[in-house]
Amino acid sequence: MEFFTQAWPWYISGPLLGLMVPLLLFITNKQFGVSSNFRHICAMFAPKSIGFFNYDWKKEIWNLVLILGTVAGAWVAHTYLNPTVGVGDDTYAILNQEGVKQFDGLAPADIFSWQGLFTLRGFIMIVIGGFLVGFGTRYANGCTSGHAIMGLSLLNVNSLIAVIGFFIGGLVMTYLILPYILALQI
């Protein structure tokens, strides 16, 4: 029982995450991939004139159910399994210098909160950030689950290209752009 309330090292949680691949393949004969859900949600409401959303989204309800389960599971972990966050001291030092002031919890509370949303900094990170995630994952046809985990499990070179893109984008943002955004005091 203690296992569930302790912090999980990567060599435990990583393999458990990787099990999503065989779990979905053996139990349901589906491939792991979360970002397509954004497309399915669009397809529910979009006019048929937009070809990209004109398909039978009802066949993909399974994936929407899966992410609902994800919300529920996260709630279970949050409530009963004592989730922790341990991050390296170097990272804290860099972020503190760049303008992050709150380090409790899963994300800086002064940014990732309803109050934070109405600051320029929070708006950029939440709304623009979210928009880039939604646009980019469809343009690449996958995210870290679909390309990095499922795609690379299939030894798919195309997924490797996407993953390289993920890191180029992430590093450019982290080193070149984010410091200016974090410094915004409004």
Next chain:
Amino acid sequence: MKYIKFFLIGIYFGIVLTKAEVISWFRIQEMFHFNSIHMYGIIGSAIVVGATSVFFIKKFNLKSFGGENIRLISKEYHKGLLPGGIIFGLGWALTGACPGPMFALVGNGVQVMLVAILSAIAGTFVYGVVKDKLPG
């Protein structure tokens, strides 16, 4: 009800994401600053497990529990892989969350991530509208 198994697998996913600390904005920054093996170890070992399972499925022609041939479909090459990946990466470093963790964060009480999800849906929608004008 046939969707129950997906809900349960989702619960497992949400628990693992949360306990793995993958949903922490700080952990993602740590990853992009190369400050720890944590995120690389998680993604790497997840791929090892996933690839091993795919290997056994192919080698022994394993069937699903329902008796079906397991469908393994590799995504095709298209020109959007790299630019799309870069755009996603830019957003990932801002939000500290890729799609799965966005939902897990909501379950962990970070309600404002609902706005990020709505934004992501908007981004997907805009992509659907402009995609024919984009390379790839």
